[in-house]
Amino acid sequence: GQQLNQSPQSMFIQEGEDVSMNCTSSSIFNTWLWYKQDPGEGPVLLIALYKAGELTSNGRLTAQFGITRKDSFLNISASIPSDVGIYFCAGFSSGSARQLTFGSGTQLTVLP
Amino acid sequence: GAGVSQSPSNKVTEKGKDVELRCDPISGHTALYWYRQSLGQGLEFLIYFQGNSAPDKSGLPSDRFSAERTGGSVSTLTIQRTQQEDSAVYLCASSSLAGGHEQYFGPGTRLTVT
Numbered sequence: 001g002q003q004l005n006q007s008p009q010s011m012f013i014q015e016g017e018d019v020s021m022n023c024t025s026s027s028i029f030n031t032w033l034w035y036k037q038d039p040g041e042g043p044v045l046l047i048a049l050y051k052a053g054e055l056t057s058n059g060r061l062t063a064q065f066g067i068t069r070k071d072s073f074l075n076i077s078a079s080i081p082s083d084v085g086i087y088f089c090a091g092f093s094s095g096s097a098r099q100l101t102f103g104s105g106t107q108l109t110v111l112p
Numbered sequence: 113g114a115g116v117s118q119s120p121s122n123k124v125t126e127k128g129k130d131v132e133l134r135c136d137p138i139s140g141h142t143a144l145y146w147y148r149q150s151l152g153q154g155l156e157f158l159i160y161f162q163g164n165s166a167p168d169k170s171g172l173p174s175d176r177f178s179a180e181r182t183g184g185s186v187s188t189l190t191i192q193r194t195q196q197e198d199s200a201v202y203l204c205a206s207s208s209l210a211g212g213h214e215q216y217f218g219p220g221t222r223l224t225v226t
Contacts, residue, residue: 033215040220042217042218043203043217045214048213048214088155090215099145099160100157100213102154103154104153104154
């Protein structure tokens with residue numbers, strides 16, 4: 001099946017720093033989504049990307065759909081304590097009957 | 113508006129017992145998904161319902177797992193003869209045809225099999 005390689009697996013950063021994480025795939029995706037999951041909660045959709053090369057922002061978050069359609073990155077600027085959580089990328093390809101393929105997640109810890 | 117809701121939020125059961133987990137999708141969403149998330153892991157796809165079409169059951173790990181969706185809305189995931197390895201958080205998500213591939217998740221049910 002399709003797989004997404006998400007990195008890094010975990011990150012420890014100082015409050016105020018910027019952070020970047022990415023997902024890559026060996027196959028083409030038509031849609032990239034980024035989710036955040038807080039402890040004990042379900043994932044919450046942060047950003048959706050539908051076009052290769054698309055760059056979309058949501059507050060301090062910026063995500064891009066790679067030109068090759070095989071990768072995406074998420075940047076968080078000026079991190080704050082509430083950014084702590086697990087960030088998942090997810091991709092959809094036309095051959096997967098509306099199923100999303102999820103990355104393994106990036107655990108973000110923000111140190112005061 | 114109301115999001116995806118799931119019940120119970122926590123379930124502790126003895127090995128060998130059957131359990132039922134419930135999901136109420138966002139009103140008007142035609143697609144419903146079940147995922148399983150083991151501790152510290154990513155999301156494992158289980159089953160997908162779309163309207164009145166036959167469900168995609170390709171992710172169900174064994175025949176002890178089954179799911180129904182009544183009236184195109186509420187869904188129940190049933191695990192028969194639970195095993196300790198079934199312990200995980202079970203997440204439900206829904207999406208609409210007009211919403212592209214954006215899935216909206218419920219808070220999950222944490223299942224513990226003792």
